[in-house]
Amino acid sequence: MEAAIETVGLRKVYPAPKMPGRRPRGAPAPAGVQALNGLDLRVERGEFFGMLGPNGAGKTTTIGILTTRVRATSGEARVDGVEVSAQPVEVRRRIGVVPQQPNPDRALNVRENLLFHASYFGIARPVATTRADELMERLGFADKAEAKIDALSGGQQQRLMIARALIHEPRVVFLDEPTVGLDPAARLGLWGILRELHAQGRTIVMTTHYMEEADQLCDRIAIIDQGALLALDTPAGLRAQAPGGTLVELALDGDAEPLVAAATAVAGVERAEARGTLLRVFGPRGGESIPALIAVAEGAGRAVKDIQLARPSLETLFISLTGRKLE
Amino acid sequence: MSTAALAAPAADDLGPRVSAARVFGALLRRDVRVARKELPAFLVRTTLQPIMFTIVFGYLLPKMGFLSRAYTAALLPGVLAVSLAMAAVQAVALPMVVDFAATKEIEDRLLAPVSTRLVAVEKIVSGILQGLVSALFVLPVARLIMGPIPGLTLSHFGEVFAVAMLGAAAFSAMGLLLGTAVGPQHIGLMFSMIVAPMIFFGCTYYPWRGLDAVPVVKYLVLINPLVYVSEGMRASLTPGVPHMPLYVVVAMLLMLTAVFGGLGLRAFDRRAIG
Numbered sequence: 001m002e003a004a005i006e007t008v009g010l011r012k013v014y015p016a017p018k019m020p021g022r023r024p025r026g027a028p029a030p031a032g033v034q035a036l037n038g039l040d041l042r043v044e045r046g047e048f049f050g051m052l053g054p055n056g057a058g059k060t061t062t063i064g065i066l067t068t069r070v071r072a073t074s075g076e077a078r079v080d081g082v083e084v085s086a087q088p089v090e091v092r093r094r095i096g097v098v099p100q101q102p103n104p105d106r107a108l109n110v111r112e113n114l115l116f117h118a119s120y121f122g123i124a125r126p127v128a129t130t131r132a133d134e135l136m137e138r139l140g141f142a143d144k145a146e147a148k149i150d151a152l153s154g155g156q157q158q159r160l161m162i163a164r165a166l167i168h169e170p171r172v173v174f175l176d177e178p179t180v181g182l183d184p185a186a187r188l189g190l191w192g193i194l195r196e197l198h199a200q201g202r203t204i205v206m207t208t209h210y211m212e213e214a215d216q217l218c219d220r221i222a223i224i225d226q227g228a229l230l231a232l233d234t235p236a237g238l239r240a241q242a243p244g245g246t247l248v249e250l251a252l253d254g255d256a257e258p259l260v261a262a263a264t265a266v267a268g269v270e271r272a273e274a275r276g277t278l279l280r281v282f283g284p285r286g287g288e289s290i291p292a293l294i295a296v297a298e299g300a301g302r303a304v305k306d307i308q309l310a311r312p313s314l315e316t317l318f319i320s321l322t323g324r325k326l327e
Numbered sequence: 328m329s330t331a332a333l334a335a336p337a338a339d340d341l342g343p344r345v346s347a348a349r350v351f352g353a354l355l356r357r358d359v360r361v362a363r364k365e366l367p368a369f370l371v372r373t374t375l376q377p378i379m380f381t382i383v384f385g386y387l388l389p390k391m392g393f394l395s396r397a398y399t400a401a402l403l404p405g406v407l408a409v410s411l412a413m414a415a416v417q418a419v420a421l422p423m424v425v426d427f428a429a430t431k432e433i434e435d436r437l438l439a440p441v442s443t444r445l446v447a448v449e450k451i452v453s454g455i456l457q458g459l460v461s462a463l464f465v466l467p468v469a470r471l472i473m474g475p476i477p478g479l480t481l482s483h484f485g486e487v488f489a490v491a492m493l494g495a496a497a498f499s500a501m502g503l504l505l506g507t508a509v510g511p512q513h514i515g516l517m518f519s520m521i522v523a524p525m526i527f528f529g530c531t532y533y534p535w536r537g538l539d540a541v542p543v544v545k546y547l548v549l550i551n552p553l554v555y556v557s558e559g560m561r562a563s564l565t566p567g568v569p570h571m572p573l574y575v576v577v578a579m580l581l582m583l584t585a586v587f588g589g590l591g592l593r594a595f596d597r598r599a600i601g
Binding site for chain 2: 014064067068069070071088089090092093094095097099101103104105106107108112113116117119120121122164171
């Protein structure tokens, strides 16, 4: 069966920002910013697919290319079997997009936002009106139907964006960090809506940098950093890939690098690495190695300022893959 | 609650392909709806300055005896040209600058199932309509302020309409180019450096032939698109006032529309798709 989304070797290089002043003669042109570096993805129909990564990982660029709003530098991208660069109009018929920042048409009121968007897709007025009313009811802002956009809270605007993305009944729905800026209650409400969409068979592609969100909602998760795919599996599969046992993180009062060798030698430690003044140790024995690690640190003349423990999770996997935390 | 709105997509749910003409119509209806809501503010923005100019130069100064009444015949077409051109250029450029730089509101139209260029062409058409509305509003107001205008005739209505359409098209296309090329921090600069000189050296307040007295200026102003709108209005509304031949006006406005339109569409494409 044809995939809902397929990318092959997708690359995007944004032109370097223009520097003020004239470039000296013969100086090389400034290199562009590489946002995507050969991304291969395949999302099946009806799948709830998560893209997880820190800011700047390339998630939004990927969504931009798949939704015809960003031109890929090279590589292939297909949505519902349609090549994005060759037939953008055909792709637009198949997709709904919830942007990172709500961008409603502020010159129109709430209901008009939905009705005009439907009209851009050729949906007859009576059908559009019915759908708009149902969506507003379902998403809980029916009382704001005639309101100006400015009268909506951030969460309501976000839900308006979801209603807008759904009113033309797209096959694939893209959501770019849909819960950023929402309060916890609104976030849970949105999760419920997304689960419902998923249960009804739509393909959903969502980017997030909230680990828990991806874990709770997605069938599969792609971990992306620096424009490339680092891991791709079900949440359970990814957790199983997390490095053995517990992550122990010691914050020191100086560079952690000289301690790595000694820390690796501690019983029950599988792997140790230094990130500045942080010493990260992965091992199956949980907190048991902590006294030995403190001794290692003190033996090297470092004081331990803080200790954190993390169970095997997407978070520890992410840290071990990228060396960075998500949030 | 009803689940119909969130219903699962059927296998053949794509439905018939919507025609580009229909999407274009929907985009235009959106702009007309918004323009109607904002009509008073729009008219104030685009016609207040020409109307005040009309009061001073078309009423007060002739009344005081500083200007002859015959001057109104040269002034009226220019005032119409300014209103038409400024309305068209602003209607397209101002929202677009804000859209691309900050609010990204245009995104929902860029996701409509039509080519990006058609979205830009629709903006030009919408700018033309707003230019025409502005000129239609100013014509009776100016006539009322100035009183009877010697030599004013509406008998060449077809020519008036053609000049107005072409003039609005040239400036609407220019609005597309400016709206995509100028950042929000430069809007003020654009109006003081490009638009204001254009108005004063656009043969709006004097006929081009009047510049015979100052040949350098006479030939310099030919780079100003507004000259052709003003002169075209004179040729068709007050043909007794010296004016450029209509065919020159039409040819120049067609060329300007093509150049601004071509560059504007290209720039729009670049801004719209990253």
